[in-house]
Amino acid sequence: MKLFRSSSGASVPAQNAQPLRLTRRSNGLGEIAKVLAQQEQLCILDLGSTSANNIRYFTERGHKIYSEDLLEASTDPALATTDEQGKPALDSKRFLAENLMYPSAQFDVVLCWNFPDYLDESLVKPVVEKLWSVLKPGGLLLAFFHTREAGPDAVCYRYHVMGGDNLEMQPIELKKHGRGGSTIRLQRVFNNRHIENLFRDFSSIKFFLSRDNIREVLVVR
Amino acid sequence: MNAPKTAEFALIGKSVVIKGELSGSEDLYIDGQVEGSIELHGNNLTIGANGQVKANVNAKGVVVQGKLEGNIRASDRAELRKSAVAVGDIATQRLAIEDGAYFKGRVDIQGDRAKQEASGGK
Numbered sequence: 451m452k453l454f455r456s457s458s459g460a461s462v463p464a465q466n467a468q469p470l471r472l473t474r475r476s477n478g479l480g481e482i483a484k485v486l487a488q489q490e491q492l493c494i495l496d497l498g499s500t501s502a503n504n505i506r507y508f509t510e511r512g513h514k515i516y517s518e519d520l521l522e523a524s525t526d527p528a529l530a531t532t533d534e535q536g537k538p539a540l541d542s543k544r545f546l547a548e549n550l551m552y553p554s555a556q557f558d559v560v561l562c563w564n565f566p567d568y569l570d571e572s573l574v575k576p577v578v579e580k581l582w583s584v585l586k587p588g589g590l591l592l593a594f595f596h597t598r599e600a601g602p603d604a605v606c607y608r609y610h611v612m613g614g615d616n617l618e619m620q621p622i623e624l625k626k627h628g629r630g631g632s633t634i635r636l637q638r639v640f641n642n643r644h645i646e647n648l649f650r651d652f653s654s655i656k657f658f659l660s661r662d663n664i665r666e667v668l669v670v671r
Numbered sequence: 672m673n674a675p676k677t678a679e680f681a682l683i684g685k686s687v688v689i690k691g692e693l694s695g696s697e698d699l700y701i702d703g704q705v706e707g708s709i710e711l712h713g714n715n716l717t718i719g720a721n722g723q724v725k726a727n728v729n730a731k732g733v734v735v736q737g738k739l740e741g742n743i744r745a746s747d748r749a750e751l752r753k754s755a756v757a758v759g760d761i762a763t764q765r766l767a768i769e770d771g772a773y774f775k776g777r778v779d780i781q782g783d784r785a786k787q788e789a790s791g792g793k
Contacts, residue, residue, distance in 0.1 A: 502767070502769070516777045516778075517776065517777075
């Protein structure tokens, strides 16, 4: 007989339970899906965690896919340095020398997912500038931003394209590839003005606000 | 270079380090370190969990469980298991990536029946 009830009423998950996968609809992805359906052999850069799903989705439709996990790359301990004020920072020059090594105007679509929110401050602007250069004129970039103070422990998700505007979200378990034990944490919450400033070199910007406190941003080079 | 043979495949063990061009007409299992190039036309390559390869690979089927830095050209199928760390481009007819695998590079699915199977660890 159970004498005591837990205060929350929530059940304790099994020790080896798989992390729960959530689904959401993405207006930004919906816009990109329309472009993918109308054109052939587009060049797509997926900057989230390796997703077999995404690779399958884009290659089945005849597009080229490049995959690069920028967030994982940013946890390399070799990037650690200090800024002019002596505060801890990451070496953006070294980061860009080892990542995003693509020729100019290569990609039709860049999928950032939510990495800008979790990327170290010292890398955000240099990375966005680099992404502008590797996008073709007229190319699209999709990024997700939290809309309110979510706290440093806000779950970081990897996104799997399920078709159309449907996404599956899987909580990220930081995989250590000998890159040290850095923890991925929400770095800050951008407001609209910050986002507009971040993407000021792009020709247009569209915001999609959703109920799960995510602000989707679709920009055009 | 001649690697020790078993009945099913040639094996490069954990403690073996090879620098140079590897070629052969049988399946190969690498659990050691290889730097150079690997040509196994019509045969299969497996990089074991302890394997560390810095080479472009040309084979019929390629399975990666360890580390590979180099391009993969697999005429039939390429697989990245969950412990794989693969950096380089992949050109193949069929590709399977297990959930947990790390991949950085381009994917080029080739052939008229360009079908890709991917297990996402669901």
